[in-house]
Amino acid sequence: xxxxxxxxxxxxxxxxxxxxxxxLNIKKxxxxxxxxxxxxxxxxxxxxxxxxxxxxVLVYKGKPICESMIIxxxxxxxxxxxxIFPKDPYEKAKARFLAKFVEDKLSPPMWRFFTTKGKxxxxxxxxxxxxxxxxxxxxEGKEFFGGxxxxxxxxxxxxxxxxVPIYEEITDFEIITKEKFPLLHAWMxxxxxxxxxxxxxxxxxxxxxxxxxxxxxxLSKDN
Amino acid sequence: MGEGELKLLGTWGSPFAIRVRIVLNxxxxxxxxxxxxxxxxxxxxxxxxxxxxxxxxxVHNGRSVCESLVILQYIDEAWSKSGSSVIPTDPYERAxxxxxxxxxxxxxxxxxxxxxxxxxxxxxxxxxxxxxxxxELLEEAFEKCSKGKTFFGGDTIGxxxxxxxxxxxxxxxxxxxxxxxxxxxxxxxxxxxxxEQFLSTxxxxxxxxxxxxxxxxxxxxxxxxxxxxxSK
Numbered sequence: 001x002x003x004x005x006x007x008x009x010x011x012x013x014x015x016x017x018x019x020x021x022x023x024l025n026i027k028k029x030x031x032x033x034x035x036x037x038x039x040x041x042x043x044x045x046x047x048x049x050x051x052x053x054x055x056x057v058l059v060y061k062g063k064p065i066c067e068s069m070i071i072x073x074x075x076x077x078x079x080x081x082x083x084i085f086p087k088d089p090y091e092k093a094k095a096r097f098l099a100k101f102v103e104d105k106l107s108p109p110m111w112r113f114f115t116t117k118g119k120x121x122x123x124x125x126x127x128x129x130x131x132x133x134x135x136x137x138x139x140e141g142k143e144f145f146g147g148x149x150x151x152x153x154x155x156x157x158x159x160x161x162x163x164v165p166i167y168e169e170i171t172d173f174e175i176i177t178k179e180k181f182p183l184l185h186a187w188m189x190x191x192x193x194x195x196x197x198x199x200x201x202x203x204x205x206x207x208x209x210x211x212x213x214x215x216x217x218x219l220s221k222d223n
Numbered sequence: 224m225g226e227g228e229l230k231l232l233g234t235w236g237s238p239f240a241i242r243v244r245i246v247l248n249x250x251x252x253x254x255x256x257x258x259x260x261x262x263x264x265x266x267x268x269x270x271x272x273x274x275x276x277x278x279x280x281x282v283h284n285g286r287s288v289c290e291s292l293v294i295l296q297y298i299d300e301a302w303s304k305s306g307s308s309v310i311p312t313d314p315y316e317r318a319x320x321x322x323x324x325x326x327x328x329x330x331x332x333x334x335x336x337x338x339x340x341x342x343x344x345x346x347x348x349x350x351x352x353x354x355x356x357x358x359e360l361l362e363e364a365f366e367k368c369s370k371g372k373t374f375f376g377g378d379t380i381g382x383x384x385x386x387x388x389x390x391x392x393x394x395x396x397x398x399x400x401x402x403x404x405x406x407x408x409x410x411x412x413x414x415x416x417x418x419e420q421f422l423s424t425x426x427x428x429x430x431x432x433x434x435x436x437x438x439x440x441x442x443x444x445x446x447x448x449x450x451x452x453x454s455k
Contacts (some may be wrong), residue, residue, distance in 0.1 A: 051326065051360065065318045067325065077314040091287055096293045101274065116266035134274060 006031035009045050009057040011038060013202050015159030016068040017056040022070045022155050025196040027079040042214055069099060072155060084152050098138065098145065099156045106131045110160075114211075115218035116168050125173065132181055139183040144192055150194060154187075161188040162201055166211050227284040229254035232268050234261060235432050236440060238332075238389035239291035240279040245385045246298055248426035250306040292324055295382060298346035308380040316368075320375075323364050324386040330357045331390050335397045340449055341443060347401070354405060361387065362411045370411075373420050380424060388421045388431075 008024070008031050010017030024031055036045055036055055048057045048064035057064050058071045065074050076084045085092050106128055113124035136158070138145060145153035164175050178185045191197055231247065231254050233240025237375035247254055259268055259278050271287035272280045281288045281297065288297045299309040311317050316392050334357050337350035368375045368383060408415040421427055 060315075063315055065315070065322075067322055068322045070318050070325070073321065074314050074318040077317060089297055090283070091289070092300065093288045093293050093297040096292050096296065097288070100290055105274075154432065 005061055007034060008032070009034045009036055009042075009048065009059070010055045011036055013111050013207060014055055015163065017154050017203070018159060018200065019068045020056045020058060020071050020075075021086060021200050022150070023075045025080050025200060026084060026150065026155075027075055029075070029079060029083070056198050064097060069103070069156065076152075082149075084146070084155065086151070086152075087148075093111060095145070095152045098135075098153045101131075101134070102153070106135070106157075110167075113173075114171065117219060121171075129175075129180075132176065132184060136181045136183050139187055144187065150191065150196065159193055159199065160185065161191045161197075161202040162204070162207070163211075165186070166204075166208055169208065170212055170215055177222060228282075228283040230257060230267075231255070232257045232259050232265075232280040232282070233278045234259050236392070237278060238393065238439060241349055241392075241430055241432075242291055242385040242389040243279045243281065243294050244299070245389070245427050246295055246309050248364075248430060249309075249448055250298065250302050252298070252302055252305060267368070276289060292321075292328070292382075292386070295385070307376075307379045308381070309352045309376075309385075311376070315391065319368060320382045323361075323368070323375075323383055327351070327383070328365075331387070332396075335393055336389070338397055338401050339445075351403060351405075354363055355410070358405065358411050358414065362414050365413050365417060369417075374417065380426070382422065384417075386417075386424075388427065388437050390423060391418060392432050392437045395434045399434065400438055400441060 006024075008017070008020055010020070010033065012035060021033075032193060034042075034044075036042060038055070041053060045055070045057060046053055046167060048059055049066045052066060054066070056068055057066050058074070059065075060078070062076075065071050066168075072084065085095055109124040109127035109131070109189075113121055113128060116124060136146075142148075144150050144156070150158075160176075167173070168175050174180070176184050181191060192201070229247075229252065231240070231243060233256065235258060244256070250412065255268060257265070259265060261278070264276055267282075268278065268280065269276060270291045271282050272278075275289060277289070278291075279291055279294060280295045283297075283301065288294050295309055310320055334350070334354040338347060338354060341347035341350050364383075365375060369377065372378050374380050375387070380388075394405060406415050406418055422431060
């Protein structure tokens with residue numbers, strides 16, 4: 001397949017875009033990457049994603065697919081090599097359920113934790129720590145959520161592997177340590193050092209700067 | 224794959240449970256149904272959905288599947304030989320179905336609740352116009368997905384039909400209680416036609432609750448609950 005058949009619209013810092021990149025890497029698919037400026041969205045982006053006007057958008061043979069989870073499932077169902085999902089319907093359902101859990105339950109309090117302080121921040125911290133415990137249990141006996149290889153849940157959760165250390169540095173909280181969540185801690189290292197992820201991460205310094213600015217902006221809004 | 228013991232925990236009015244029941248009906252799959260009281264959750268519910276403690280929960284041979292859209296896809300895969308496919312088979316069409324299902328679940332409840340909970344005329348008007356925008360998009364989505372056929376899923380009811388269709392009782396209840404027409408056939412002719420076809424299909428008719436029951440529930444249970452919550 002020529003790279004021109006597959007285009008990915010994204011921004012360098014988006015964890016949602018990275019999910020798609022990791023999935024494309026697992027399947028060894030060539031693609032053309034287009035960096036968007038979200039303050040000045042291209043006509044192509046608005047044409048391909050008129051409902052949400054967001055990245056990532058994957059365009060395959062001229063047809064757009066939006067929403068990162070949906071894009072990853074599309075990639076899995078179109079290319080049969082190197083499976084991202086288990087074959088068994090029940091295990092597949094479990095993977096989809098956990099993915100939704102990460103999106104709906106885990107992400108909001110983590111974001112709230114990062115963008116607040118004081119009591120709000122502490123409450124958010126308690127919330128997501130409970131949810132991290134659920135994920136810790138899911139990793140029992142496995143290196144990745146997908147088993148021996150990176151799978152759907154690993155891809156969905158993956159950005160946590162590089163964002164959590166950044167949150168820890170900026171907020172001075174301990175979130176995922178070897179003592180509190182040994183399996184998740186090990187998972188983070190394994191994920192970050194894997195072939196498909198290692199060379200496909202946003203530059204740490206720029207991300208650190210960006211996240212600091214985000215936290216400052218949220219905290220100054222409350223004053 | 225599809226044999227064995229099957230249970231479904233749900234409530235009569237939940238769109239999420241309704242859609243699962245319609246699909247099980249359509250595939251002629253037998254199951255034991257448990258009506259849950261969400262103010263007094265059963266041991267079964269707490270056991271099979273410990274994380275969210277919500278319905279619907281499908282329990283197949285003792286293993287639970289939660290989240291309605293996950294359940295629908297599971298049923299399709301586990302009972303692939305029974306009846307027609309719930310979700311399209313083409314990967315691009317599947318992506319479209321998943322996209323619009325997520326959109327529907329994100330927007331429709333919020334839209335209906337917005338109208339029912341509005342305390343001023345101004346707020347109500349705003350919420351109605353928001354709902355109209357959602358319906359415009361769904362009218363377009365119907366055109367694209369149905370490709371001239373009766374349902375979003377084509378000749379037979381599919382993923383998007385049950386996802387959107389499961390809200391119809393509540394949509395009609397909101398129309399009556401708020402004295403407005405949302406399913407306006409001059410604005411959304413295809414959706415209105417689809418509504419009639421959907422509601423008259425056998426596997427749907429047996430499951431969809433009566434609009435009067437929904438109206439009563441909103442008036443006698445939900446509205447007082449909302450009023451109590453906002454006065455705190």
